[in-house]
Amino acid sequence: MTDTTSAEANRTFADLGLGPELLRALESLGYEEPTPIQQSAIPPVLAGRDLMGLAATGTGKTAAFTLPLLQRISRGGGLPSALILVPTRELAVQVAQAVHRYGRHMAIEVLPIYGGQSFSQQLKVLRRGVDVVVATPGRALDHIRRGTLGLVGVEMLVLDEADEMLDMGFADDIDAILAEVPDTRQSLLFSATLGPTIAAIARKHLRDPVEVRITEDSESDGEGPLVRQTAYLVRRPHKLAALGRVLDLESPEAVLVFCRTRNDVDELAEALGARGYRAEAMHGGMSQDQRDRVMKKLRGGAVDLLVATDVAARGLDISHLSHVINYDVPNAPKSYVHRIGRVGRAGREGVAITLADPREHALLRNIERQTHQKIAIETLPTVADMQAHRLELTRASLREVMLGGGLEHFRVVVEALSDEFDLWDIAVGAVKMAHEATLSDAAGDDEEIPSAHAPTPRSDGGKHKGGRGGPSGRRTPGSVRLFIGAGRRVGIRPKDLVGAITGEAGIRGGEIGTIQISEKFSLVEVNAAVADRVVQALGKSTIKGKRVKVRIDGGR
Incomplete structure (x- = not known):
C-alpha cells in the first residue's frame, strides 16, 4: 500500500481535479479549502485507484469520497452506479444529504436505505431509478435477498466507518453484499482505526489500494479539533446533581450527553427535563420520525441538551455544538475519541467533560495512554463556588443593563424610595431582587456532593443498584x-x-x-x-x- 501521510498546503478544490459542477456546488455551500484527508484522497480516487482512508470523525471524510464518486460514476442508468455502506441510519441520512448537496447541479438521484423506514417507499424509489444508494448493511441485504436492489451496475463501492460496522456485528452482512457487487468496481474503505479485521477486509476486497492516513500531526495547523478535556470524579448516586452543577457553571450553547444504554438515556433525559432543562433523548429504540423531530427541535433552538447513546449519535452533525459530556466513561478509547470529535471543529474551541465514578479512574488513564492526550482531573465546584458564580453572572447582567442606557424611566422608583432608605441599600436590594429572579429552581442544585477521592462506607456489601437519579442508599443530609x-x-x-x-x-x-x-x-x-x-x-x-x-x- 502507498502511504500518504501529508498533503500539499494551500491547495484548492480546483487543484484536486474536481469538475465545474462540483466546484459550483462547493462555492455555494461556502467551502473554501479542502481538509487534509480531502487533499490526500480525492486525486487518487479520481484516478480510479482503490483507497483505504484512516481518519477520525470530523476530518471531512464524507466529502473526501462523495465528491470524486459523483464525478466518476455513470448517471441516469436506472440501477445504482454507487453503493455506500454505513453503520447507522443517522449516518445514512447524513451521507445521502451530502451527496444531494454536492450533486445539486448534476441531476443525481440518491436514496438512503435503512431500517425503521417504510420498505414500500424505498422500493418505490428504487423502481423509479437511482444513481447512488446509501445503506445500512442489514436493510441493504434485505433488499438484495428480495430481489429489489440490483447491484450489477455498481461502479464504485464505499465502506464508511468500517470499524463501527464491524463492532456492530455486520461483518457477515458486508461479505454477503460484496459478493453481489461486480469485481470490476472501484472500492474505498474509511475507518478511524486500523485493526487486524480492517486490514483483512482491505486485503480481501481492495486492489492495490492507496493508503491515506491522517495522523495527529496532520491537524497541527490549528484547523483540527481543539478540545478542552476535563474529568470530575463523582460517585454514581451524585452524578445527576453533579451534571446540573457542571451545566450551570459551563452555560453551554448546545451539549451532547453520552450514556451507555438506551434506558440510561431515557432516564437521564427525563430527570433533566424534570429539573427544568430543555433535554431530549436519542437512541436506537426510537423511530426515524421521532429522531427527525428531535433533530429539528435541536437545530431550531427548541432543545439545547441531547442525551444519546454512541450508536445513535453516529453521523449527527450539530453545527452549534459547544460541549460533549460523558455521563459514563466509555469502555473503549476509540469511543471516547469519536465522542469528543463532535466539538472543537473548524478552529472553534470545544469542551469535553467526563463524570467518572472513582472505580472508572483506570479507564480514564487508559484513554490518556491510547490517545496521548491529557485529561485534567478537577474538583467539582462546591455550593459556595456556584453561589459565587451566580453572583458574577448577576453582576455581568447588571453591567450590561447599565451600559445599555434607557434607565431614566426607572429613576422615579429610586426617588420614591430615597426618602425612606439609603441609596446604597436601595441598590443592594435591587441587586438581590435581580439575583433571585435568575436563580434556577432545578432540584439538587445546592446539594452537597461528597468528595469522591476518599472511600465512602457502604452498607450494601459493595453491590451497586442503579435507578432514576441514582441509587437511594445514601441520603442527602437534612x-x-x-x-x-x-x-x-x-x-x-x-x-x-x-x-x-x-x-x-x-x-x-x-x-x-x-x-x-x-x-x-x-x-x-x-x-x-x-x-x-x-x-x-x-x-x-x-x-x-x-x-x-x-x-x-x-x-x-
Missing part, C-alpha cells in the same frame, strides 16, 4: 425519603413526581432530591422540613389519575 406506591408499570416519570409534589404541596423544586423509580413504586428525597406536608398533600390527590399510597420510607 432530607428524608418518601415511598410512593406507583412506578414504571403505570408510566410514572420523574417529571410526574416533581410536578405533583411542587403543585400539590406548594414547595420549590430545590427541596426535592434524588428520585428513584422502580417497577411498582418510587422513592423520592425531600427536605425533612416539608416531608409531612408532602405526604399529606399527595395523600389527598392523584398521580397519573390514580390515588397512591404515600408515606415516609422506613429504609426497608
Whole structure:
C-alpha cells in the first residue's frame, strides 16, 4: 500500500481535479479549502485507484469520497452506479444529504436505505431509478435477498466507518453484499482505526489500494479539533446533581450527553427535563420520525441538551455544538475519541467533560495512554463556588443593563424610595431582587456532593443498584425519603413526581432530591422540613389519575 501521510498546503478544490459542477456546488455551500484527508484522497480516487482512508470523525471524510464518486460514476442508468455502506441510519441520512448537496447541479438521484423506514417507499424509489444508494448493511441485504436492489451496475463501492460496522456485528452482512457487487468496481474503505479485521477486509476486497492516513500531526495547523478535556470524579448516586452543577457553571450553547444504554438515556433525559432543562433523548429504540423531530427541535433552538447513546449519535452533525459530556466513561478509547470529535471543529474551541465514578479512574488513564492526550482531573465546584458564580453572572447582567442606557424611566422608583432608605441599600436590594429572579429552581442544585477521592462506607456489601437519579442508599443530609406506591408499570416519570409534589404541596423544586423509580413504586428525597406536608398533600390527590399510597420510607 502507498502511504500518504501529508498533503500539499494551500491547495484548492480546483487543484484536486474536481469538475465545474462540483466546484459550483462547493462555492455555494461556502467551502473554501479542502481538509487534509480531502487533499490526500480525492486525486487518487479520481484516478480510479482503490483507497483505504484512516481518519477520525470530523476530518471531512464524507466529502473526501462523495465528491470524486459523483464525478466518476455513470448517471441516469436506472440501477445504482454507487453503493455506500454505513453503520447507522443517522449516518445514512447524513451521507445521502451530502451527496444531494454536492450533486445539486448534476441531476443525481440518491436514496438512503435503512431500517425503521417504510420498505414500500424505498422500493418505490428504487423502481423509479437511482444513481447512488446509501445503506445500512442489514436493510441493504434485505433488499438484495428480495430481489429489489440490483447491484450489477455498481461502479464504485464505499465502506464508511468500517470499524463501527464491524463492532456492530455486520461483518457477515458486508461479505454477503460484496459478493453481489461486480469485481470490476472501484472500492474505498474509511475507518478511524486500523485493526487486524480492517486490514483483512482491505486485503480481501481492495486492489492495490492507496493508503491515506491522517495522523495527529496532520491537524497541527490549528484547523483540527481543539478540545478542552476535563474529568470530575463523582460517585454514581451524585452524578445527576453533579451534571446540573457542571451545566450551570459551563452555560453551554448546545451539549451532547453520552450514556451507555438506551434506558440510561431515557432516564437521564427525563430527570433533566424534570429539573427544568430543555433535554431530549436519542437512541436506537426510537423511530426515524421521532429522531427527525428531535433533530429539528435541536437545530431550531427548541432543545439545547441531547442525551444519546454512541450508536445513535453516529453521523449527527450539530453545527452549534459547544460541549460533549460523558455521563459514563466509555469502555473503549476509540469511543471516547469519536465522542469528543463532535466539538472543537473548524478552529472553534470545544469542551469535553467526563463524570467518572472513582472505580472508572483506570479507564480514564487508559484513554490518556491510547490517545496521548491529557485529561485534567478537577474538583467539582462546591455550593459556595456556584453561589459565587451566580453572583458574577448577576453582576455581568447588571453591567450590561447599565451600559445599555434607557434607565431614566426607572429613576422615579429610586426617588420614591430615597426618602425612606439609603441609596446604597436601595441598590443592594435591587441587586438581590435581580439575583433571585435568575436563580434556577432545578432540584439538587445546592446539594452537597461528597468528595469522591476518599472511600465512602457502604452498607450494601459493595453491590451497586442503579435507578432514576441514582441509587437511594445514601441520603442527602437534612432530607428524608418518601415511598410512593406507583412506578414504571403505570408510566410514572420523574417529571410526574416533581410536578405533583411542587403543585400539590406548594414547595420549590430545590427541596426535592434524588428520585428513584422502580417497577411498582418510587422513592423520592425531600427536605425533612416539608416531608409531612408532602405526604399529606399527595395523600389527598392523584398521580397519573390514580390515588397512591404515600408515606415516609422506613429504609426497608
